[in-house]
Amino acid sequence: MKNNTIKKAGLYIRTSTDNQQDSIHLQRQELRNYCHSKGWVVHEEYIDFGFSGKDTERPAFQNIMQDAEDGKFQILLVTKIDRFARSIIDCLVSVEKLESYCVSFAATSQPIDTSSAMGKLTLQIMASFAEFERSIINERMTAGRRAAEQRGVICHRPKKEIPSKKLEELIEKGLSANACGKYFGVTASTITNRLINYGYVYENGEWKKEEH
Template sequence: MKNNIIKKAGLYIRTSTDNQQDSIQLQRQELRNYCQSKGWVVHEDYVDFGFSGKNTERPAFQNMMRDAKEGKFDILLVTKIDRFARSIIDCLVNVEKLESYSVSFAATGQPIDTSSAMGKLTLQIMASFAEFERSIINERMTAGRKAAEKRGVVCHRPRKDIPKKKLEELVGKGLSANACGKFFEVTTSTITHRLVEYGYVYENGKWVEK
């Protein structure tokens, strides 16, 4: 970027459940403060409510990547890399995509900024350690599950039946995914994934049909 041009920043914000409004506001404020300190302008907030970072099938994430490809902003900001992606492969692949669009990537709460060689190296090291830690946890969980199954313990549950009509009725009344999860006695992530399957997106603080 030329020195006399003000950077436009895209802000990516994510929570695992859609009732973490405080987390959303804290992330947004941290990112906006960072932009203000740098003299950058905010192009748009890309907010995914109630979506895990395990994959990139998130509405706001996909919108953000499309806008990056179209050159609508110069740098993507997150507070921490696990808000962007939980998998090292997803993280590095999508950072590479951003760079191919001439968009830098930075985490305000970590020493990561892909506009510098050191920032790129730091990103790779931290993503590798994060992936390693999750692999160890998954291995332990898998071993524990296998041991339990040998003892005759059932460790998996069949897909929960969530009637589409009833779920749409609750969402239409303004209930959050967290509240719907309590109604159907399932996790919030189960509800968010089912809503996405049914063609819903989370916009302006509520679930709406595409």
């Protein structure tokens, strides 16, 4: 007998900086098309702008875990696993938590779908290789930096002072983290990190001060 239950999907989209609109659009389109091909309904699109995959305190990521626990969708979709998490431990722990809520995890451009045993195995293998590759890159970068320091090259820049009052003023005027970064001469990621430290969250396309 055919199962007529329509599955609800949560779509997770992430960029490391908040000015990658093309990346957001491409990820969104790929995930929507995948849902359409499966006959699934999109419950919600969860988007984290300007957050590293290493940071598990991402606002949209946290919303996903809460909604999964509340049973609002049955599968979480990403385009690639590194959009979801950058370390194998974070990835597997988060996927295991999703499964405890009866939520599957799948990557549309990779053969990963935890609703099957093969999909789970593929996830573990790919996550392991991804972390191994990053470890090798980090080791090379560390070795290069040490060699440069031994030659007297200064590799670390002092942390730039960003006046919180001025930053908040620019944000209140509607400037993006990228625009603020250009104003202060730093990267958008630096601005994003400072805003989070100042108690801001990114919601519905804008930065807002959290109310306590």
